Structure formats: C-alpha cells, structure tokens
Amino acid sequence: MPSSVVKQYSYYPETEILRIIYQSGSVYDYVKVPQEIFDKFKEAKSKGQFLNAVIKRKFRFRKIS
Structure with a gap:
C-alpha cells in the first residue's frame, strides 16, 4: 500500500543510513x-506511523534536499 508520507526509501547497511524521500520531495x-530497525520499517503496515513513532524519535537526521 502506498504511503501518504513516504514516497521512497533506501538503506545503506555499510553506513547505517536510512534515506527517506517524502511525498513533498524533501530528502532526509x-x-x-x-539493520533490525530498517527491517521493521520495511515490514511496517504504515511507514509514516513507524517513521514518526520510532525513527524520528531515536535517530539523528540531516536534510539533504
């Protein structure tokens, strides 16, 4: 099911970076x-809810564009 928040995502295990491209076009x-958190994110029924409840609360981020 498409997410109303997350347009696309990529994970880079060698650096443990999760790149999120939002529906707005912003990239973080x-x-x-x-890896375990990314695996749970991938399996989450709602990517937006998981992102808000788990990832945004626990991990630093940087805006790419």
Missing part, C-alpha cells in the same frame, strides 16, 4: 539506523 538521511 537518518543516521546510525541499525
């Missing part, structure tokens, strides 16, 4: 996200 990198 979430830093030091463990």
Whole structure:
C-alpha cells in the first residue's frame, strides 16, 4: 500500500543510513539506523506511523534536499 508520507526509501547497511524521500520531495538521511530497525520499517503496515513513532524519535537526521 502506498504511503501518504513516504514516497521512497533506501538503506545503506555499510553506513547505517536510512534515506527517506517524502511525498513533498524533501530528502532526509537518518543516521546510525541499525539493520533490525530498517527491517521493521520495511515490514511496517504504515511507514509514516513507524517513521514518526520510532525513527524520528531515536535517530539523528540531516536534510539533504
């Protein structure tokens, strides 16, 4: 099911960076996200809810564009 918040995402295990491209077009990198958290994010029924409840609360981020 498409997300109303997340347009696309990528995970880079060697650096533990989760890149989120929002529906708005903004791009953020979430830093030091463990593989286990990414796996749970991938499986989450609602990517937006998981992002807000888990990732945004626990991990630093930087805006890419």
